[in-house]
Amino acid sequence: MRGFCSSSVFIISLLFISGSAGADEPETLWGWLIDFSRAKEVKPVSNLSYQEECGACHFAYPPGLLIEASWRQLLTEKALEDHFGENAELDSEMLNELRSYVFQRTADKSYSKRARKIAYASQGQSDLLRITDVPYIKRKHHEIPDELISGNDKVRLLSQCNTCHTKAEQGDFDDDSVWIPDYGIWNK
Ligand code: HEC
Ligand code: HEC
Numbered sequence: 230m231r232g233f234c235s236s237s238v239f240i241i242s243l244l245f246i247s248g249s250a251g252a253d254e255p256e257t258l259w260g261w262l263i264d265f266s267r268a269k270e271v272k273p274v275s276n277l278s279y280q281e282e283c284g285a286c287h288f289a290y291p292p293g294l295l296i297e298a299s300w301r302q303l304l305t306e307k308a309l310e311d312h313f314g315e316n317a318e319l320d321s322e323m324l325n326e327l328r329s330y331v332f333q334r335t336a337d338k339s340y341s342k343r344a345r346k347i348a349y350a351s352q353g354q355s356d357l358l359r360i361t362d363v364p365y366i367k368r369k370h371h372e373i374p375d376e377l378i379s380g381n382d383k384v385r386l387l388s389q390c391n392t393c394h395t396k397a398e399q400g401d402f403d404d405d406s407v408w409i410p411d412y413g414i415w416n417k
Contacts (some may be wrong), residue, residue: 383410
């Protein structure tokens with residue numbers, strides 16, 4: 230009985246410790262195991278330089294949407310000089326800041342449900358440079374007709390996540406919060 234009591238106290242204290250860790254996604258496996266509500270979606274962008282530099286031409290993608298191998302190929306001086314046909318080069322100090330911000334928060338280092346699915350679907354595919362090429366992401370958008378994407382002036386590209394995902398800035402990609410411009414709610 231005594232043993233039972235002290236182990237309950239131990240578990241309860243752990244719950245408190247993890248509960249006070251803040252509203253972010255849990256950092257540890259233990260945190261993930263006992264976190265039921267916050268672990269679903271990816272962490273929103275929290276670095277101002279990243280938001281400004283990588284949000285200049287498109288939605289600033291949260292690092293949890295791609296695995297580290299992908300980010301390491303995207304975030305080099307050379308790769309950014311020819312970034313999908315655009316020049317997105319950065320000075321080396323800025324590049325280093327962004328690399329360390331991103332590399333610590335990649336899909337394969339994250340425990341959120343969404344990031345785990347992306348990491349799992351990207352396994353063994355070291356040449357993935359696009360979130361829109363991750364098999365899980367492709368599959369999720371497979372049924373949306375082209376006229377609602379490329380044929381829609383307010384969307385144009387699937388890579389413009391935030392034109393349809395109204396909570397993308399919060400890292401939330403749940404299908405409940407999708408609103409396709411000039412179309413509305415997506416009913417499968
Ligand atoms: C000068 C404009 C510009 C800047 C600045 C820029 N990008 Fe891009 N980015 C593009 C274009 C254009 C595409 C391709 C869009 C398409 O064809 O879907 C793209 C695509 C991407 C994709 C792939 C999207 C997909 O299809 O899943 C990622 C990831 C990405 N950018 C990350 C970044 C990061 C990280 C930064 C900051 C270091 C950055 N971008 C800065 C123009 C830019
Ligand atoms: C044309 C509008 C549109 C764009 C642009 C778009 N999505 Fe989606 N997305 C949808 C719709 C609609 C669904 C629901 C599809 C279904 O369930 O059949 C969806 C589903 C998803 C899901 C699964 C959600 C769930 O609850 O299972 C994820 C994750 C997702 N999108 C991420 C992204 C990301 C990341 C981007 C940008 C790289 C993006 N989407 C761009 C419309 C869009």
